[in-house]
Each structure stands twice: as structure tokens, then as C-alpha cells.
Amino acid sequence: MTIARPARAPAAEELPPPPRPAILRAAALGETAAFARLAMVHLQAFDLSSDNATPYRNLDYARLVGWLRAIRDVDPRSDYALLSAARIYAENPDPARSRMALAFVHESFLQDPDRRWPWLAHAALLAKHRLRDLPLARRYAADIARLSRDSNLPDWARQLEVFVLEDMNELDAARVLLGAMLAAGKIRDPAERRFLEHHLRDLESRSGIADKGEKR
Amino acid sequence: MHPKAHLPGPMRMLAQATLLEARRGGLPLLAAACIAGTIGLAAFVSQVAITESVPLQASLAAALLRVGAAFLVAAHVVTSVAREAADKGFELALSLPLSRTQFYLGRLLGHAVAGTAIATAFALPLLAWAPPDAVAAWWLSLAFETLLVASLSLFLVFTLAHVVPALAATAGFYVLARGIASIQAIASGPLADDGFASRAAQWAVDGVALLLPRLDVATRSDWLVYGAPGATELGRVLASLALYAALASAAGLVDFHRRNL
Numbered sequence: 001m002t003i004a005r006p007a008r009a010p011a012a013e014e015l016p017p018p019p020r021p022a023i024l025r026a027a028a029l030g031e032t033a034a035f036a037r038l039a040m041v042h043l044q045a046f047d048l049s050s051d052n053a054t055p056y057r058n059l060d061y062a063r064l065v066g067w068l069r070a071i072r073d074v075d076p077r078s079d080y081a082l083l084s085a086a087r088i089y090a091e092n093p094d095p096a097r098s099r100m101a102l103a104f105v106h107e108s109f110l111q112d113p114d115r116r117w118p119w120l121a122h123a124a125l126l127a128k129h130r131l132r133d134l135p136l137a138r139r140y141a142a143d144i145a146r147l148s149r150d151s152n153l154p155d156w157a158r159q160l161e162v163f164v165l166e167d168m169n170e171l172d173a174a175r176v177l178l179g180a181m182l183a184a185g186k187i188r189d190p191a192e193r194r195f196l197e198h199h200l201r202d203l204e205s206r207s208g209i210a211d212k213g214e215k216r
Numbered sequence: 217m218h219p220k221a222h223l224p225g226p227m228r229m230l231a232q233a234t235l236l237e238a239r240r241g242g243l244p245l246l247a248a249a250c251i252a253g254t255i256g257l258a259a260f261v262s263q264v265a266i267t268e269s270v271p272l273q274a275s276l277a278a279a280l281l282r283v284g285a286a287f288l289v290a291a292h293v294v295t296s297v298a299r300e301a302a303d304k305g306f307e308l309a310l311s312l313p314l315s316r317t318q319f320y321l322g323r324l325l326g327h328a329v330a331g332t333a334i335a336t337a338f339a340l341p342l343l344a345w346a347p348p349d350a351v352a353a354w355w356l357s358l359a360f361e362t363l364l365v366a367s368l369s370l371f372l373v374f375t376l377a378h379v380v381p382a383l384a385a386t387a388g389f390y391v392l393a394r395g396i397a398s399i400q401a402i403a404s405g406p407l408a409d410d411g412f413a414s415r416a417a418q419w420a421v422d423g424v425a426l427l428l429p430r431l432d433v434a435t436r437s438d439w440l441v442y443g444a445p446g447a448t449e450l451g452r453v454l455a456s457l458a459l460y461a462a463l464a465s466a467a468g469l470v471d472f473h474r475r476n477l
Contacts, residue, residue, distance in 0.1 A: 026398030026402060029395050030397075033437045033438045034276045034278070037268060037275065041264055041272070044264075044266065078271070080268050
């Protein structure tokens with residue numbers, strides 16, 4: 001007699017090729033908000049089981065990113081796909097897979113920089129601290145500052161490139177960038193301005209340029 | 217002058233009889249079961265979501281309740297008419313001083329009120345997840361959508377005379393109306409062929425789309441997650457649903473008048 005077996009999470013190799021976004025949108029029958037989120041709940045189950053010490057390690061990331069892209073396009077206003085890419089799939093210990101997830105986050109940011117900058121900021125931090133790829137982190141940080149016009153963009157996100165440049169030991173580039181930010185009047189908070197002016201003087205002294213004592 | 221005198225007596229009585237039949241046939245119980253099942257499923261699925269759990273609950277519940285409302289209304293209309301036909305109820309009703317138009321519209325009115333009651337019951341739980349203005353827009357749209365489904369089901373069951381074909385035709389029309397915009401987009405998309413067969417398929421799809429209401433822009437769960445639609449957009453949706461309901465009713469009346477009962 002067959003006894004019902006408990007359902008198991010689908011294995012990594014069971015992830016099918018992604019459909020075209022138009023097909024997925026047709027399947028939603030107009031209920032894009034519900035369908036996109038339900039699709040993400042289904043997707044996150046692949047290669048995620050209690051006996052899997054490292055979830056998602058065996059997933060075909062080319063297919064995964066295809067699915068994330070298709071689901072994102074069904075409901076562009078949902079952040080589920082981006083959160084999953086930035087905070088789950090990008091934290092795969094395999095650097096190649098992690099980069100694919102970060103590239104998806106970057107691609108998504110370029111479509112809507114004002115709303116999706118938090119995910120790219122997280123991607124920049126992952127690139128810096130986990131992948132130790134400072135040029136990649138710098139590229140992401142520079143895109144946030146250059147492209148996002150969100151009035152709620154916090155100062156740390158806008159200044160991220162400066163600190164990445166410092167870590168790259170590119171003190172001159174950091175100094176020039178910070179000087180330009182101060183000169184352009186982008187820093188409105190007095191306390192922040194004081195902190196950054198102090199930081200700029202510190203960069204100048206470290207890069208061997210004397211403090212001229214001018215108010216920037 | 218009493219307000220109720222505006223509605224002809226026979227039509228009002230038929231509408232009331234239809235509502236009584238819906239109540240005694242277990243429709244309120246089915247609607248309650250649908251609500252309970254939907255809320256339970258939405259709550260369960262939201263437990264495994266890692267983010268946006270409230271929008272997921274709201275949108276999933278709304279999507280399921282919408283389909284549930286359409287199914288309950290269509291099933292009730294079709295089975296009610298089929299049962300009355302089997303019991304020779306039409307012949308009895310039409311032997312009374314009652315025109316075919318009054319009979320048909322009275323039945324439709326009763327089913328429309330039942331649909332509105334279902335829409336109201338289904339909209340109330342959504343207030344837990346969405347602002348009142350968004351739920352109000354969703355409720356209005358669902359009420360008109362159930363009117364459309366009731367009109368269509370009534371027309372199809374009188375025309376096709378059997379339960380399964382009428383239900384299948386209603387379901388097919390409903391699914392096609394919800395998906396036709398996406399089908400058009402696929403047919404005319406960048407990956408579509410340039411050959412004659414592909415262009416002919418595009419024309420056929422566009423032709424079919426002209427005959428169908430745009431149900432993909434009505435009663436959207438997006439409204440509950442991202443905010444209510446503007447008055448103009450909502451007005452267009454409601455007008456479109458009302459127009460197609462009127463067309464289906466007119467078609468049903470024409471067919472009912474020509475039947476030899």
C-alpha cells in the first residue's frame with residue numbers, strides 16, 4: 001500500500017528554462033501583482049531543502065537570472081525579484097554565480113534608477129566586501145550617484161564611490177570627486193559638510209597635497 | 217408615487233424569486249466558503265514569502281476572489297436556468313400575463329443583484345490589506361464584472377440549452393477576455409514572423425479582440441497594492457463592462473424572443 005510521501009522542494013536541475021516575459025504576462029491574465037509574487041515564491045523553492053547545506057549552490061544561474069528578469073518584467077513595481085537577487089542569490093559562495101546575480105541587479109537599476117538604487121547599493125557592498133572586486137563596486141557606486149535622482153537618496157549612497165576609491169588607494173580620484181561634490185553644493189546638511197570637508201583635508205594630506213586653507 | 221412603482225411588478229417579483237432561489241440554493245454558503253478558503257490560502261502563501269507579504273496576501277486574495285465570484289455567478293445562472301427549463305418553468309411563467317422581455321430582464325436583474333451581493337461580501341475582507349478607496353474601486357469593478365458574467369451566462373444557457381456547454385462557453389469567453397491583450401502583444405511582438413500566415417494570425421487576433429471586453433484592465437489586484445485607479449480610468453472600465461453586459465443582454469433577449477417555447 002502506498003503511503004503518501006511528504007512533498008520535497010524541487011531540486012536545482014528541475015528549474016526549467018525561463019519563458020519569454022510576454023508569455024508569463026499572458027499567463028497572469030491581468031493579475032500581474034499576484035502572479036509575479038507567486039512566481040517568486042515558486043522560484044525560491046528550487047534547490048532549497050532542509051538537507052541542502054548551501055542553498056542555491058547548484059542552480060543554473062543563467063536560467064535563474066532569466067526567470068528573475070521575466071518575473072521582474074511582469075510586475076516592474078515589485079521589488080521581490082531584486083531583493084532575492086541582491087540578498088539571496090548574489091550571496092552564493094561561487095563568485096561567477098554571484099556576479100551573474102549582481103549583473104542582473106545592475107541591469108534592473110538602469111531601468112529605474114530612482115527606485116532601485118537600494119539594491120545596487122547592496123550590490124556595491126557585496127562586490128566590495130565579498131567579491132573583493134573594487135572596480136566593480138566603484139562602477140556600481142558611480143552609477144548610483146550619477147543616475148539616481150531620488151530626493152530621498154541618502155548621503156552614504158551618494159558618497160559611496162568616494163569611499164570605494166579610498167579603498168582602491170586611488171586617493172587623488174577620491175579627493176577630486178569629493179571636492180567636486182562639495183563645490184557643486186550637493187551636500188546640504190551642515191554637519192555632513194563639516195565631516196566631508198575634514199575628510200577631504202585628510203585625503204589631501206595623505207596624497208601629499210598641502211592644505212591651502214581655503215573654504216570649499 | 218412609491219419608488220418601487222418605477223420597476224414593473226412582474227420584473228420585481230421575478231428578481232426577488234431569483235434572489236430567493238440563490239439564497240436557498242446555498243450560494244451564500246458557497247461564497248462564505250470561497251472567502252474562507254481564499255483568506256487561508258493567501259495567509260499560508262504569505263508565510264513562505266521573504267518579502268512583500270502583505271501585497272502578496274492582498275493581490276492573491278483579490279485574484280482568487282475575483283475568479284471565485286465569476287465562477288459562482290456563472291454556475292448559479294446556468295444551473296438555475298437549466299433546472300427551470302427541465303421543470304418546464306418557462307412555459308408556466310410565460311403562460312402568465314408576462315412578456316418575454318419582462319421575464320428575461322427580471323431574471324437578469326435578480327442575478328445581477330446576487331452578483332453585487334457576492335462582490336460586496338468578497339470586497340469586505342480586502343479592507344484588512346488595502347486602503348478603502350482602492351477596495352471601493354475594486355468592489356465597483358467586480359460588481360460590474362459579475363453583471364457582465366451574469367448577462368453572458370444567461371444568453372449562453374438560453375442559446376446552448378445545456379449546462380456544460382454553457383459553462384464552458386462562459387469560461388472560455390471570460391479567460392479569453394482576460395488574456396486577449398497579452399495574446400495581441402505576443403502576436404505583434406518583435407519575435408513575430410513577417411510572413412502572410414503570421415500577419416493573418418495577427419488580424420484574426422485583433423478581430424477577436426474587438427469583440428471582447430478588456431477584462432485584463434478591470435478589477436485588478438494591482439489597485440489594492442499600488443493605489444486606486446483615477447476616476448477617468450475607472451469610469452472607462454465600468455462603461456466598457458456595462459456596454460458589453462448590455463450587448464450580451466440584447467443578444468440574449470433577441471434569441472429568447474425567437475425561441476419556440
